[in-house]
Amino acid sequence: xxxxxxxxxxxxxxxxxxxxxxxxNTNNTNNNTASTSANxxxxxxxxxxxxxxxxxxxxxxxxxxxxxxxxxxxRFSTGRGPPSEDEKNAAELKSLVKGDKCDERIQKRLSRxxxxxxxxxxxxxxxxxxxxxEENGRSEKKKMGFYELTQLANTEARDxxxxxxxxxTPRIENAVVVAFRRSLLQSVFVGHVRRERNFIxxxxxxxxxxxxxxxxxxxxxSICFQTLFSILTNSIPVIDAIxxxxxxxxxxxxxxxLVWYAHVQGNHASQLVDLVEDSVRNxxxxxxxxxxxxxxxxxxxxxDRWRGFLLNCHQVQARMHDVGVCIGSSVINPENLNxxxxxxxxxxxLNVVHAQTYASVCTLLPQKPQSFVAYGLLTDEEASLIExxxxxxxxxxxxxxxxxxxxxxxxxxxxELAVTNSLTLGIRAATGKHHDLFVRNMxxxxxGLCSCIVNYLVVLQTIHAIIQLDSKSxxxxxxxxxxxxxxxxxxxxVLIFSFLMAxxxxxxxxxxxxxxxxxxxxxxxxxVDALLAGTDRTLFAALRATFDKDILDKGIKRVFYRDAWRGxxxxxxxxxxxxxxFRNTTFRRK
Numbered sequence: 001x002x003x004x005x006x007x008x009x010x011x012x013x014x015x016x017x018x019x020x021x022x023x024x025n026t027n028n029t030n031n032n033t034a035s036t037s038a039n040x041x042x043x044x045x046x047x048x049x050x051x052x053x054x055x056x057x058x059x060x061x062x063x064x065x066x067x068x069x070x071x072x073x074x075r076f077s078t079g080r081g082p083p084s085e086d087e088k089n090a091a092e093l094k095s096l097v098k099g100d101k102c103d104e105r106i107q108k109r110l111s112r113x114x115x116x117x118x119x120x121x122x123x124x125x126x127x128x129x130x131x132x133x134e135e136n137g138r139s140e141k142k143k144m145g146f147y148e149l150t151q152l153a154n155t156e157a158r159d160x161x162x163x164x165x166x167x168x169t170p171r172i173e174n175a176v177v178v179a180f181r182r183s184l185l186q187s188v189f190v191g192h193v194r195r196e197r198n199f200i201x202x203x204x205x206x207x208x209x210x211x212x213x214x215x216x217x218x219x220x221x222s223i224c225f226q227t228l229f230s231i232l233t234n235s236i237p238v239i240d241a242i243x244x245x246x247x248x249x250x251x252x253x254x255x256x257x258l259v260w261y262a263h264v265q266g267n268h269a270s271q272l273v274d275l276v277e278d279s280v281r282n283x284x285x286x287x288x289x290x291x292x293x294x295x296x297x298x299x300x301x302x303x304d305r306w307r308g309f310l311l312n313c314h315q316v317q318a319r320m321h322d323v324g325v326c327i328g329s330s331v332i333n334p335e336n337l338n339x340x341x342x343x344x345x346x347x348x349x350l351n352v353v354h355a356q357t358y359a360s361v362c363t364l365l366p367q368k369p370q371s372f373v374a375y376g377l378l379t380d381e382e383a384s385l386i387e388x389x390x391x392x393x394x395x396x397x398x399x400x401x402x403x404x405x406x407x408x409x410x411x412x413x414x415x416e417l418a419v420t421n422s423l424t425l426g427i428r429a430a431t432g433k434h435h436d437l438f439v440r441n442m443x444x445x446x447x448g449l450c451s452c453i454v455n456y457l458v459v460l461q462t463i464h465a466i467i468q469l470d471s472k473s474x475x476x477x478x479x480x481x482x483x484x485x486x487x488x489x490x491x492x493x494v495l496i497f498s499f500l501m502a503x504x505x506x507x508x509x510x511x512x513x514x515x516x517x518x519x520x521x522x523x524x525x526x527x528v529d530a531l532l533a534g535t536d537r538t539l540f541a542a543l544r545a546t547f548d549k550d551i552l553d554k555g556i557k558r559v560f561y562r563d564a565w566r567g568x569x570x571x572x573x574x575x576x577x578x579x580x581x582f583r584n585t586t587f588r589r590k
Contacts, residue, residue, distance in 0.1 A: 039265070041480075042261060042264055042480075042483070042484075043261060045257070045484065045487065046257040046258060046260060046261040046487070047257075049253075049254060049257040049487075049491060050254040050255065050257045050258055051254070052254070053250045053251065053253050053254030053257075053491075054250070054251050054254040054255070056247075056250050057246075057247045057248065057249070057250030057251035057254065058247070058251065059247075060243055060244070060246060060247030060250065061244060061247040061248065061251075063243065168222070168223040168224060169224065170224045170226045170227060173220075173222045173223070173224050173227040174226070174227055174230065176219070176220045176222075177219055177220075177222065177227060177230070177231060177523055180215075180216060180218075180219040180220070180523065180527075181523065183215035183216065183527060183529075183530075184525060184527060186364075186529075187362075187364040187365070187529045188212055188213070188214050188215060188529055188530075188533040189214075189355065189365070189529050189532040189533045189536060190364065190365065190366070190375055191212060192209075192211060192212060192375075193374070193375055193376045194347070194348060194351070194375060194376035194377060195376055196341065196344045199340070199343075199344040199347065199540070199544070200337065200340040200341070200344065200547075201547075202547055202548055203544070203547065203548050204548060210537065210540060210541075211533065211536045211537045211540050212533070212537075213533075213537075214529070214530045214532075214533030214534045214536075214537065215527055215529065215530050215533070216527065216530055217313075217526065217527050217530040217531060217534075218310075218524070218525075218526060218527065219231075219523050219524065231523045231524075232507075234522075234523055235510075235514050235522060235523075237510035237513040237514055238507055238510050238514070240510070241503060241506040241507045241509070241510045242503055242507065244502070244506060245498075245499050245502035245503035245506055245507075246499055248458070248462060248498060248502050249494075249495050249496075249498040249499035249502065250495065252462045252463075252465060252466050252494050252495070252498040253491045253492075253494045253495040253498070255466045256465075256466045256469070256490055256491050256494040257487060257491060259273055259466055259467055259469055260469060260474065260486070260487045260490060260491075263469060263471040263474040263475060264474055264475070264483060266471070266475050270471045270475075273467050273469075273471070274471055276463075276467055277464070277467045277468055280460060280463055280464045280467065281464060281468075283460060284460055284461065284464060287456075287457065287460065288457065290453065291450070291453045291454050291456070291457040291505070294446075294449065294450040294453060294454075295450055295454055295505065295508055295509065298442065298446065298447065298450050298512065299508065299511055299512070301442055302442070302511070302512050302515045302516060303515060305437070305440070305441070305442075305515075305516075306515045306518050308437055309434075309437055309518045309519075309526065310518070310526060312430065312433050312434055312437060313434070313526060313528070313531055315430045315433075316354065316357060316427075316430040316431055316434060316531075317354075317531050317534070317535050318430075319423070319426040319427045319430045320350055320353075320354055320427065320535045320538075320539065321535065321538050321539075321542070322423055322426065323346075323350060323401070323423045323424075323427065324347075324350070324538060324539040324542035324543050325542045326418065326419055326423060327343070327346060327405065327408075327414060327419065327542075327543060328343075328542040328543045328544065328545045328546060329418070329542075329545065329546070330414040330415045330418035330419060331343070331413065331414055331546045332412060332413060332414060332415060333413070334546035334547050334549055336413070338411075338413075339408070339413045340547070342404060342407070342408050342411075342413060343543045343544070344543075345404055346401065346404050346405070346408075346543065347539050347540065347543050348376070348377050348378065349397050349400050349401045349404065350401065350427075350535075350539055351377055351532070351535070351536055351539065352372055352377050352378060352394075352397050353394055353397050353398055353401065353427060353431060354531075354532055354535055354536075355372070355377070355532055356393060356394040356397070357394065357431045357434050358434075358519070358528040358531070358532065360435075361517075361519035361528065362519060362528050362529070364529065365528075365532075368387070369382075369383040369384075369386045369387050369393055370383045370384075370387065394431060395428065398424060398427055398428050398431070399424075401424055401427065402421065402424040405419055405423075405424065441516075447512070450509075451509065454505050454506075454509055457505065458501065458502050458505055458506065461498075461501045461502075462498050462501070462502065465494050465497050465498050465501070466494060466498075469490055474486060
């Protein structure tokens with residue numbers, strides 16, 4: 001009985017053990033199945049994020065090639081073949097082209113789009129119409145003027161705008177920046193024709209037409225962040241750098257999903273990621289300063305060069321003004337008609353030299369000597385004489401200026417000791433320095449080294465942003481939902497931080513593209529039309545200053561005689577008053 005009972009207990013115990021083992025095996029199988037499904041879900045999420053973000057990032061980085069490929073496919077699918085001549089001309093309109101390399105149709109399009117109606121040198125009827133259309137040109141300039149548009153933005157700031165000071169609000173600053181951008185699309189200097197019969201008139205003559213007002217040389221300084229940000233994003237190189245930064249940020253965010261999956265699995269790949277993260281962090285600590293030092297030095301050089309162009313532009317303008325003031329103040333007989341004609345000739349030559357200095361950086365200006373004939377700056381004979389000189393035409397006209405001054409001295413039109421040869425030499429030196437500054441550029445090897453090292457730094461920082469996830473913190477998370485949340489947050493952080501790091505260096509590097517050519521269209525460009533039109537107006541006033549000297553002398557004499565008579569009357573009146581008081585005092589004593 002006891003044996004039977006013992007046997008039954010042993011059999012029941014073995015049955016329990018077998019049932020327990022069967023249950024454990026079932027649970028292990030279920031756990032393995034659940035973990036496998038969880039791993040599959042995590043891998044699908046990580047791989048989907050990786051593929052999507054990397055593909056989009058690569059498309060952004062190679063956007064220019066994709067656009068060209070799509071255009072080529074569309075062109076061949078529609079049977080259009082290679083680009084047409086009109087398409088090539090339209091593409092050339094977007095780049096700086098010189099007059100001798102530009103087709104006549106492109107010149108006409110440029111003149112229609114970016115200048116006022118001006119006469120052509122070969123059409124006499126257009127010359128006559130240009131004189132009648134001068135007022136229409138002035139009214140068109142008023143529509144797009146710097147001061148008028150700013151006044152429309154805020155009528156209360158009218159006086160401050162005229163004094164070159166504005167209320168620094170986003171609305172006013174944006175209006176000023178937009179007005180300056182529009183002023184770059186037109187030319188005041190080529191908007192009117194210079195005529196001798198107008199130049200020799202007196203200032204008191206009501207039919208006198210002075211050169212029109214000129215736009216600002218440079219955009220007004222801004223303080224508001226909205227305006228500064230719009231100025232920054234208005235530049236094409238900056239936009240390209242921002243798009244490239246966003247593309248590499250998307251790629252880095254896609255790789256961060258794979259790093260997260262490696263840490264979740266906790267295998268050998270996770271250990272390798274940790275080792276690489278330590279190595280990259282140590283490399284960044286030793287490497288981070290040198291690229292920033294190179295980039296800072298290069299930007300400082302470019303900014304100094306940019307300021308050098310501005311200073312030289314003012315020096316060229318000052319040398320022109322010196323000649324105008326010196327010659328205009330030393331005229332002996334301003335009533336002589338030949339003297340006035342010589343002054344008009346000098347006025348024309350000075351403007352031609354000034355315009356030829358900036359012709360290579362401003363397509364709105366006449367590009368050939370024959371083009372100056374339409375604006376009354378050269379005659380047909382003068383243009384034909386300097387045409388063979390090609391790139392030395394400006395130096396020829398500078399020499400003509402010296403010849404005119406010498407002729408005026410010999411003909412006793414101006415005082416000899418009032419004018420020196422240094423005036424002409426100063427013009428030649430200042431205008432020559434303008435072209436020399438283009439040669440005084442940064443060394444190419446310096447820019448190449450800086451660009452390579454900056455790209456190295458951006459790549460290292462991007463890799464460090466991808467692999468800096470802490471593996472222990474991820475492996476300590478047991479919940480699947482929490483791991484997924486960690487993935488989304490980590491990918492977003494990598495995207496943002498990679499974009500900020502890449503854009504910081506690449507946008508700073510693109511400043512070189514924006515400042516290396518100070519005369520291109522942009523919010524920080526030099527408006528050479530303001531320099532030319534301002535000098536034109538100054539020379540017109542300075543060289544003609546003695547034309548009304550007799551009227552000025554008569555007025556001064558009239559004022560002198562009036563003051564003398566008033567002084568004499570006061571002295572006599574004072575003496576009479578003193579005499580009367582003395583008599584009254586003597587009579588009272590008696």
